Amino acid sequence: MSDETPLSAEILRRAPKVLLHDHLDGGLRPGTVAELADAVGYRDLPTGDPAELGRWFRAAADSGSLVSYLETFAHTCAVMQTEEALVRVAAEAVEDLAADGVAYAELRYAPELFVERDLSLDAVVEAVQAGFAEGTQRVVAAGGRIRVATILCAMRQHARAMEIAELAVRHRDAGVAGFDIAGPEDGFPPSRNLDAFEFLRRNNAHFTIHAGEAFGLPSIHEAIQFCGAERLGHGVRIAEDITTGPDGEVHLGRLASYVRDRRIPLEICPTSNVQTGTVPSLSEHPIGLLARLRFRVTVNTDNRLMSGCTMTSEFAALAGAFGFGLDDLRWFTINAMKSAFLDFDARLALIEKVIKPGYAALG
Template sequence: MTTSTGSADLRDQLRALPKVSLHDHLDGSLRPSTLVELAAKVGHELPVTDPEELAQRFAANAASGSLEKYLEAFAHTTAVMQTAENLRRVAREYVEDLAADGVIYAEVRWAPEQHQEQGLSLDEAVEAVQAGLNEGAEAVAAADGIIVVGQLISAMRQSDRADEIVELALRHRDKGVVGFDIAGPEAGFPPSKFAAAFTRLAEQMLPATVHAGEGDGLESVRDALVSGRAQRLGHGVRVAEDIRITTGEDSRSKTADEGEELIEVELGPVARWVRDRQIHLEVSPTSNVQTGAIAGFAAEGEEPALADHPFDMLYQLGFNVGVNTDNRLVSGVTLTGELALLAETFGYGLAELADFQANALEASFLGYEEREALAGVILEAWNA
């Protein structure tokens, strides 16, 4: 398979192909126009009130290298997501926007505990989001489209409500909730702190993905696997810190051709476990650059760029990687755009980009029969 030439042509081609999104935060993916409208309605002050300028401000903050500026947007988005009506609208538009970008399966993560400032119960918040997701899916189906969306209920590490949020997820597991997640600051809040909650999930056989290897290093990944029993890793890119690569004549083997440099790769125990057991990495390329998750892979003294991302190394070494947006509004990205950037940066063709969709679908928390049905749709389109 080949890609069309030219960045715009590639994006048009990719937008029309069915895609899978596993790591996308609801409160980071509002329409700018909706945020402006709802902020005026609830009396929340925004830095600017023109939707285009607001989106540009958030994107500039995200690209500034300051995590504080990156996170500024969430104070505004969560402020307008405190009623059932607003949650329902945001969720409906979320589905419609994903479908417009060619996504046919998505898992949306969000933390209901952050949406109780105006009296909503946890269950009411989850029900409102599910109603919006259902309305969005129905609108897409009415336009002859296909999209399936499941909720991932996140507990915020710093608020110490994981046990309560696990029970919330379990109450709604047959009503749209497909899994559990923990989010928030990794450093100081390891999954081991919530071991009882993860044990409860395992006993009830509700799957979990864990943010790890983004804001903290290798021990964060290890603990997500051990204490969090994670089936997937949210970002997980710093697992690459457990990979040692040597090059040069000193490492030349007797079988190497003359003039050919031998590259030796040594995987540490955590990286080997993740690779050998095909633990899926929910990678968000642009966000990983913006939040500093890949700063350690850039040359000393240099600002990290997408070319420094270990994504391609992980893929070439056989890790199970997928591509995600993390926060579409905050980072100013789409899934189509992220795939195109990877293709342009690492020289991928459609065959590689199709691999990432297959990886994500196989790692999704859908049932086997549903995965098989969607796999047929994806494979047929990407192979056409």
């Protein structure tokens, strides 16, 4: 541990946090899922009891398979098909993150998943942005502070990446900070969407790519060298390009060296990585090695409902597993803020006026 401050739950909650990888449709309150299901006539929930439903989502996600993990989203997406539902879910997400001490968050979702009741893609984005604004207003009115940006995802198994990339550029002056591709990695390499990434680069737009989770080094290589990803969604399997010799000396392969040298951010989601079978257990998670080697490591929740986690609980789990102290958590947080899809002045202001003073007050 790099400092001696006891990391109580309250200190961890108060620590200012930056969240770069959080799925809107993976972070609903269980009670909201149940209420929205009643409102829209969705009858396929495993239970209508919020406490039982929360436990069901966590258990269903503990499958050890990304494909099975993703199946839980059928329920959350089914209840998010109206403007009213999208506004509510977005507003509550902002409130929940602010209550967890998150100072800046980039929330992502795939607009194409919310058009089953004839909403247009633009209407989906506008509803979510209205919800983010409403949630932010509630936080400020309650004496809190948070800033939220949006990342629009295209589902990699579909053929709408260009359409969603255009949507992201169209709404980038209204809170949409970037683009991503999500969904099953195996069989759907990033290079399938080269036209979308080329379009984004031509338009000076930001993008991250889910890579190095269910599929290994080739996925990371394509995301960076073919598509030009600024960040890696998860990216945890970059550790497969790192070896430790008999003498204990660590050797980085060419791809791992490139990722570290270029300071390409890793959007690591520890609990989720265990659930999907990407890593066997938290204690065996390579985040400890990657942090020690000074990769640009960031800590994220991925899906707060399915993983039953918060940023506070992720920090607590990592502190317990690896002995991380406040200095380490501050480093993760500044890493994330440096890597945000936000203009330089705003990033610097949050680091200097919120994150550094916030951690100093805790120590």
